[in-house]
Amino acid sequence: MKFSKTLVFSTVLAAGATLAFGASDVNADETYTVKPNDSLSKISMKFAGDNSLVNKIAEDNDIENSNMIFVGTQLTIATDGSSSNEAPVQQEAPKQESAPKQQAAPKQTSSSKQSSGESSSAKAWIANKESSNSYSATNGRYIGKYQLDSSYLNGDHSPANQEKVADQYVNSRYGGWDAAKTFWQANGWY
Template sequence: MKSLKTILLGATLTAGLAIFFGASNASADTLYTIKSGDTLSTISQQFKGDNSLINSIAQKNNVSDINMIYVGEQLTIPTDGQAVATTTTTTSQATTTAPAAAAQTTTQTAASTYTGTSSSAKEWIAQRESSGSYTATNGRYIGRYQLDSSYLNGDYSAANQERVADNYVAQRYGSWEAAQSFWMANGWY
């Protein structure tokens, strides 16, 4: 009986140590599928909150030109056990997202840094649409919020872009927070 207890205790301790030491070396790399408008910078922002992952992502995925990534391509994001997860709470009018505790995932993770104010949601969208540039163009989409040129009526000034973007978001979504939630779900607003 004593030897059985010794074997069980030894096996339990060994398993516990293996889990303990194995977990510290585990890497929770995340698989991410590139969407329209993504850059390595925006992907790094989503996962880390800054641009510190750009070179790591490029190196991990053998990306030779960090300015050339393609929609539909899958990237492995090196998160070193620090994958960012989000939790979603649905209210009767809108969906809000708040950062959750770091969690390991083996599937694609959608991450954001949502702070909950109109100005931060507006800036969040501007950064993803044009990196905040009033002069950015993408075909018929113009400026900081990548508005259809027909909405701007030939006036591409910063003041007009702000006014038109505010009207567009108010009419279509009701608030910048709702527009941000839609963007996070669809990759556009």
């Protein structure tokens, strides 16, 4: 019975391969749907391995500005070197997708501000309170300069990992070192 299943599966694969190769001879154009962060250059790299198709894709798909394509647009890519007469239907990205991108930028800006100035003094203040600035300090399961739970460090107690994990922890829990310091002052821990 196992042999018959293998034989049937092999036959189906062979038939599918034959159809696939036969179909590619009939129509060498491919349809590609634009994904987030795509550009004509990236699409050209996918199909040709270089930027040689950028102008051809723009021309074949009636794209006026080759620096502006929209997510969800169906592009026809002529892979045999000839033009296609089909024009794509260009669709703008839904309004919902643009809104989060606009909101994400201020968050990145504020977190970069939090890593300097007052927040660096708050970070130093916490490190002094927690371990007297010692990367090798331990207190039960709490390790290092910021007395992080050992499970957060995943066995890597290096100073670089302690700094990285402490920043991630503080930013995700408090939104920055200043808020962590305020919490520490109110509770005796952060």
